[in-house]
Amino acid sequence: MDARCPKCEKVAVLSDDITNVKCPHCGFEASYDSYIDIMKENAVNMAADYIPDRPGF
Numbered sequence: 001m002d003a004r005c006p007k008c009e010k011v012a013v014l015s016d017d018i019t020n021v022k023c024p025h026c027g028f029e030a031s032y033d034s035y036i037d038i039m040k041e042n043a044v045n046m047a048a049d050y051i052p053d054r055p056g057f
Contacts (some may be wrong), residue, residue, distance in 0.1 A: 001014040012028065
């Protein structure tokens with residue numbers, strides 16, 4: 001299965017037993033649990049950086 005690399009944003013590989021994520025492009029490697037925590041943090045940061053483009057706010 002594929003996953004998005006949090007370091008280079010290219011396609012990383014999720015192991016068949018869903019325990020490890022490894023990116024062949026940049027060498028990123030983490031356990032699946034650590035990967036999920038990293039991706040959650042990235043999502044929170046993206047949400048915090050979002051500024052709606054609405055007049056009056």
